[in-house]
Amino acid sequence: MSRVLLFTGKGGVGKTTLAAATAASLAAHGRKALVVSTDPAHSLGDALDVRLGAAPSEVDTADGLFACQIDPRGLVDEAWGELRGHLRTVLAGAGVDELDAEELTVLPGVEELLALAEVRRLASSGPWEVVVVDCGPTAETLRLLSLPEAFAGYLERLFPTHRRVVRGLLAGVAGTGTVEKWDATADALSRLAERLDSLRTMLSDPSSCSVRLVLTPERVVAAETRRTLTALALQGIRVDSVIANRLVPCPGSARGAAATWLRTRRHEQDAVLAELTGIGEIRTVDHRASEPVGVPALLEVASQLYGAEDPLPCAAAVSESLLEVSGSGRGLDARYSLRIALPLADDTELDLARVGDDLALTIDGRRRLVALPSLLKRCIVTGAEMDSGGVTVGFRPDPSLWR
């Protein structure tokens, strides 16, 4: 399995440029590297100044560097399009009317998840030591992996039951042909569920996968960056660095209108970066006079980004262990606390509920289930406190479950 580095961030901040620069630099360090774009707004070819197809090909200006762009639409048509067609026919056959069937077969996030599943396939089957992914503004999508109402969750939680129910319905109203068709469709859906499951495993394994979050130092970005970090931490996805791109150069003590403009702009940018405390070291890249296009220009960007360091490991892990349990006292008098480390903004809205053996955390309207460690499953929640570094939830033993 190759190491996977995912570059994400808002549109236009420089994800493609920095992903390409990182991959070019990895190859220059003698590592066999593949850079893949899964962003439907492909611009990886433009950054590398080469034509790219869906299959990895070696970039002729850099030894050991391979590149490709995955077409999510094509994948969807391939894997999901046909399935969807089957599913619709089958559902209609079972008496679900056309409109409902259409609704049931449109699930959010399918495209991006399929594109990432394709990345996983490349990472587990290819000869590459590192796969760098220009994944577009995907952080939003990653949360779909664990939302029960979204595609992956649907397949995992509801589909097995759904599968049996529909089969039963069909057996009653339709011929054997339709039942067989349903079985084939259902098998294909199960395979899809397996693919998504291995994708989730890859994403949440810090030794194989990490995220590099790209931002530009603008006011609006600071709060959003924290939210993205929170969302990723909730998924158990490790962010290994935050990169601020397009810092305007410092004009020093030069005079004149242009120098004043640069100084003012740079002060503003520095102020924004200073606000982003508590998320670890932020690497920076200057705003270049011309667009970094082509391998030589990208290598210059990379040398500013990583210095003489190897671009692969990033020492400072921004989000490390998410859950930590501590406790005191014995038996029924014991008190435990669960620390959920998350970067939270001051105005974060947090809601907490116990759902069976899980803790449902809703942060700014996004829900995520955190599986409780077994010790805490036998406890009652006594309270919760929030600070900028996370949430601490208090527990005491539930007398009816404690022995």
Ligand SMILES: Nc1ncnc2c1ncn2[C@@H]1O[C@H](COP(=O)(O)OP(=O)(O)O)[C@@H](O)[C@H]1O
């Ligand atoms: N540090 C930089 N200095 C100058 N131009 C840059 C820099 N980083 C990116 N650009 C340019 O900005 C544009 C957007 O960058 P890109 O990497 O495509 O962003 P994204 O992938 O996040 O949408 C491109 O034209 C790119 O060449």
Ligand SMILES: [Mg+2]
């Ligand atoms: Mg891009």
